Amino acid sequence: MSASSIFSFFAGNPAIIMMVGALMCIATPRHLASPILLIATALSAIKLSMLGLGEYGAITLFGEQITTLRLDPLSRLFAIAFHIAAALNIIYAWGQKDRAQNFATLAYPAAALGGVLAGDMITLFVWWEIAAITSVFLVWAPGTRATYVSGMRYLAIQVLSGVMLLAGIVLLFRETGSLAFDFVGLRDASGAIKLSALIMFLAFGIKCAFPLLHTWVQDAYPKSTISGTIILSVFTTKLAVYALARAFPGTNELIYIGAVMTIFPIFFALIENDLRKVLTYSINNQVGFMVVGIGIGTAGALNGATGYAFSNIIFESLLFMAVGAAMFRTGTSKATELGGLYRTMPLTMTFCIIGALSISAFPFFAGFVTKGLIIDGAGGVNIWIWLTLLFASAGVLEHAGIKIPYFTFFGHDSGKRPKEAPIGMLVAMSIAAILSIGIGVFPEPLYALLPNQEQIAGYHPYTAYHIIEQLQLLLWAVLAFAVLVLIKWYPPEIPSTNLDVDWLWRVPGRALLSWASGASRATWNALWAIFTGRIHALMARIYAVHGPEGQMARSWPIGFMALWTAVLLGFVLALSFLG
Amino acid sequence: MSDHDQKGKGWADNPTFIRIFIGILTVSAIAAGLAGLNPAWHNPHPHFAVEGVPVFFAIYGFVAFAFIVLAGQHLRKLVGRKEEYYDERE
Numbered sequence: 001m002s003a004s005s006i007f008s009f010f011a012g013n014p015a016i017i018m019m020v021g022a023l024m025c026i027a028t029p030r031h032l033a034s035p036i037l038l039i040a041t042a043l044s045a046i047k048l049s050m051l052g053l054g055e056y057g058a059i060t061l062f063g064e065q066i067t068t069l070r071l072d073p074l075s076r077l078f079a080i081a082f083h084i085a086a087a088l089n090i091i092y093a094w095g096q097k098d099r100a101q102n103f104a105t106l107a108y109p110a111a112a113l114g115g116v117l118a119g120d121m122i123t124l125f126v127w128w129e130i131a132a133i134t135s136v137f138l139v140w141a142p143g144t145r146a147t148y149v150s151g152m153r154y155l156a157i158q159v160l161s162g163v164m165l166l167a168g169i170v171l172l173f174r175e176t177g178s179l180a181f182d183f184v185g186l187r188d189a190s191g192a193i194k195l196s197a198l199i200m201f202l203a204f205g206i207k208c209a210f211p212l213l214h215t216w217v218q219d220a221y222p223k224s225t226i227s228g229t230i231i232l233s234v235f236t237t238k239l240a241v242y243a244l245a246r247a248f249p250g251t252n253e254l255i256y257i258g259a260v261m262t263i264f265p266i267f268f269a270l271i272e273n274d275l276r277k278v279l280t281y282s283i284n285n286q287v288g289f290m291v292v293g294i295g296i297g298t299a300g301a302l303n304g305a306t307g308y309a310f311s312n313i314i315f316e317s318l319l320f321m322a323v324g325a326a327m328f329r330t331g332t333s334k335a336t337e338l339g340g341l342y343r344t345m346p347l348t349m350t351f352c353i354i355g356a357l358s359i360s361a362f363p364f365f366a367g368f369v370t371k372g373l374i375i376d377g378a379g380g381v382n383i384w385i386w387l388t389l390l391f392a393s394a395g396v397l398e399h400a401g402i403k404i405p406y407f408t409f410f411g412h413d414s415g416k417r418p419k420e421a422p423i424g425m426l427v428a429m430s431i432a433a434i435l436s437i438g439i440g441v442f443p444e445p446l447y448a449l450l451p452n453q454e455q456i457a458g459y460h461p462y463t464a465y466h467i468i469e470q471l472q473l474l475l476w477a478v479l480a481f482a483v484l485v486l487i488k489w490y491p492p493e494i495p496s497t498n499l500d501v502d503w504l505w506r507v508p509g510r511a512l513l514s515w516a517s518g519a520s521r522a523t524w525n526a527l528w529a530i531f532t533g534r535i536h537a538l539m540a541r542i543y544a545v546h547g548p549e550g551q552m553a554r555s556w557p558i559g560f561m562a563l564w565t566a567v568l569l570g571f572v573l574a575l576s577f578l579g
Numbered sequence: 580m581s582d583h584d585q586k587g588k589g590w591a592d593n594p595t596f597i598r599i600f601i602g603i604l605t606v607s608a609i610a611a612g613l614a615g616l617n618p619a620w621h622n623p624h625p626h627f628a629v630e631g632v633p634v635f636f637a638i639y640g641f642v643a644f645a646f647i648v649l650a651g652q653h654l655r656k657l658v659g660r661k662e663e664y665y666d667e668r669e
Contacts, residue, residue, distance in 0.1 A: 149669055270651040271659065343589040379626030386626065390636075394643035410591055464620040472615055472636035475608040477644035482601055484648055491652040497664040498655070507668055 013057055013069050014044040014079070015114030015127070018086070022107035022134075026099055033102040037090045040106060044113070045083045048076075055119050064179055067119030073451040074306065078116040078242045080449065081310045082109055085234040085317055088432055092321055093227035094424030104137040105231060111135075112235035116242050120179045121169040124243070128165055128207075131236060132158030138228035139220045147223045153502075154220035158236075161206035168200030184247040201248060208240035208291065211260045214284050215502035218268075221283075222276040222333075226324040229276055233320050234313050237283055241290045241309050250297025255381055258295055259388045261288025266395030268500065273493050275323045275404055276333045279316070282359070282400045285392060286312050292389065293374040296381060299455035304373025307450050311366035311439050315358035318432035319404055322352035325425045326408050329418030335403075335493040340413035348421045349409040351429040358436040360401035360474055361393065366436045368470065369443035369461040394477045401474075402481055407493060612637045 010016045021040020025033040053076070057068035071079070086109040096102055111134055114127035132155065139151035173179055175196055186197050206213045221232045248254060265281035265288075272278045290312075293305025325348045326341055327333040342349045354365070361367035371393070378386045420426070439446050447456045484490040546552050590596055614620055615633040622630050629635050 146666070146669075266647055267651040267654050268658075270647060271655045340589070342591055376626075383627050383629075387639075390639055391643045394640050395647050398644055398647050413592070464614075465622040468611060468614045468620055469622070469630075469636045471607070471611040472634065473640035475604065475611050475640070476637040477640040478604060479608045480641045480644035480648075482604060484645065486601075490648060491655075494655070494659070495662050496655070496659045497662055499658040499660060499664075506665060510668070 009057055009059075009068075012047070012051075013114070013117070014048045014051075014083075015110050015117060017044040017047055018106055018110030018113060022103050022105070022110060025102045025106070030097045030099065030102075031095075033099070034090060034094045034096065037102065037106045038087065041083060041086050041090060044110075045087075048079055048083065057119075061122065064122075065120075066122055066179065068123045069117050070119030070181075071117065073449065073453075074242070074245060075116050077306050077310055077449045077451065078238065079113055081238070081313045082113045082116065082235065084435070085109065085231075085313050086113075088314075088317060088321075088428045089227060089231045089234075091431070092230060092324075092425050092428035094427075096227060098141065098225075100137045101141045101225065101228060104134050104141075105227070107134040108138065108231060109235055112239045115239050118181055121165075121172070121181045122179055124181050125162065125165055125169060128239075129159070129162045131239065132162055135232060135236060138224050138232055141225045141228050142223065150220050150223050154216050157206060157216045161203045164199050164203035164206070168196050168198075168203055171196030171199065181246060183249065186248060186251045186253065197248075201251075204240050204243045204247070205257075206240075207236050208244060208287060209237055209261075209284050210257055210291075211264060212501055214261075214265075215500045217283055218277055218280045218500060219502055221280045222274055226328050230317055230320040230324055233279070233283055234317060237287050238309055238313060241287060241294070241305070244291065245294050245302065245306060249294055249302055251295055254291050254295025255378075255385060256295075258288045258291030258293075259385055259392075261285065261291055262389060262392035263288075263395070266392065266399060268498060269395075269399035269403070271491075271494075271496075271498055273335050273495050274333055275335055275338070275408060276320070276327070278335075278399055278403060279320055279323065282319070282396070283316065285396060285399075286316060286359070288392070289371065289374050289389065292385065293377060296374075296377040298377055298380065299452035300373050300459065301377030303450040303452050303456050303459075304370055304375075304377060307370035307446060308367070308374060310446060310449070311358070311370055311436070314432050314439070315355045315366050315436045318351060318355035318429060318436060319359065319400060321425060321429045321432065322348050322355060323404060323408060325421035325429070326418075328425070329421065330414075330416050334495065335407035335411070336495050338408050338414055338416070339411040340409070341416060341418065342409040344417045345409065345420050347426055348429065349405065351426075351433045352405045352409065354433040354436055356401045356405050358440065360397045361470060362474060363440070363462070363467050363470060364437070365440040368440055369446070372461055372466055372470075373459065390473065393473060397474055397477050398481070402478070608637070 010020075018040055021037055021043070024040070025036045028036060048071075051069075051071050053071050053073070055067045055070045059066050059068065086106060089105060089109075093101075093105060096105070108131060111127045111131035115124050115131060118124040118127060136151050136155045136158070139154050140147055169179070172184065175194070184197050184200060186193055186201055188194050202210075202213075206216075209217050217237070221229050224232055244251075244254065262285050265284040269278045269281035269285070272281065286308075290305040290309050293301040293308065296302075323333055326338060326345065329345065330338065330341070332338065358365040358367050361371045375386065375389050375393075378389050421429070443461060447459075450456050481490070544550055612634045615635075615637070625631055
């Protein structure tokens, strides 16, 4: 490989362009970090736009063909969304001076982008692991013991996902002889679950935050810095959604896993006081809709899942940004300590409401034009899945559509009168808000990016029945909220920690580990004491015999030696006479 | 941080605004329900018979929301602990 071909190999991959930008901001003056990051993102976006659909960056590794860059409609959709999210995050955190955070602000999206663009599983695995390692810097960024411990838990789970992915790749390669990152499917032709596929499925499931595997999201994300949480909220789970859409579309199990994902976070979000943590439950819930769509696997449902991922990246970020802006100005994201901020933060409040309307899927906002595809697809499965998604839609309205703006900007008056958000935050939020409305009003550009063009050409979101059904569901749910508040049945927020399944390894698991550690230490000490006791006894015995006071070390009198010499000589003489 | 512990009524606390807001909400919700009475505005390709019930989505939205709030709050009794719970154990 010549120097020029090496250069073109690296410069030809948008993810590597982004990664170089991230690395550059480590070595350059801090005040240049944000411009460098934004320029790198822009260059990466330009490179992406110049690439036509196809496969690039082919190399041979250990005799196997590796396709480091594949651009098809599915990867392109996620790649564009990741560029938008990365740019919004950089603008939001404009002027950020922390080198580690600045690095992670783009290195982590670059890794996620690399994963989305990977044409083979080795490339996917490499980017998968880089995403895990770079993102932990965002968890650690606040620098407290709590964030350190949480970051270690986060890293352990992410690396576990990576190791499982690698194991799945190895087993799959042994079965198929291929490293291509394409459809895998959970079952073989006879309907039996393939071990290789199952391991890979769970690796994706960890990063996708499947039920019971989800708590790393609530544990790590809300502990990061204000901008760190927003960045974290986008990439890992959506990379996993992409991976599932690529490898496991139409997997029936995903329908039920996704349905559970849409439901259980609603109840945890309802009782959670920390609004950033509420939004992390919202991530689980939102990803659940996407997982259901992938599980259904029809052209329409896949369009819905991927299109919803695209728009969710924008409006979920917008909600995180609005809560982050309130936190930046007040120092808290707890509902009990916020409220009444609409007086002095009207722009942030407006953006937050736009985000809330979008995530709730009100007509003319981004969620509406893609979520309907998933729910329509669910109608083709069975009535229970369909009703579950409708129920979950009311739940989204409760925790993300109402709770977030209501408790931050309205609700009880906290007495806080902070300034409006800084200009960088306002610019980022305004762009996200414009996109949320823009996609809702003019969905055609988004539709043009969806993977199944034939299906989407015949889909029209703004039909009378779709608008009426959605408005009935949402407006009557809002009415229920108003009634519950008026009759004072809506529960007040309470400062608390709500246990989730991670309690199992954070408390009894930790105690068990501590006990096992103590028990193994005590056992070792006892065995060592027995061993050293025996050695000491042996040494004492040897010392007693051979030491200075020992029998073998005493000095013998000359006469004694002469006597024994005479005895020996007499013995030899006797022998010679006998011989 | 420029917090001032000033209490004061803003536009959203004005009872007139609240009345107007709830009025518009109620009228809109009823209008959406009434719109569902027109068979021409029903899904021409329904998956299930309930989609043909004129106010099914309105009832389902109202009941689902109320259920989530009224039933969900009891989850606190099961999983709610004091804020410092993990700080004291890690």
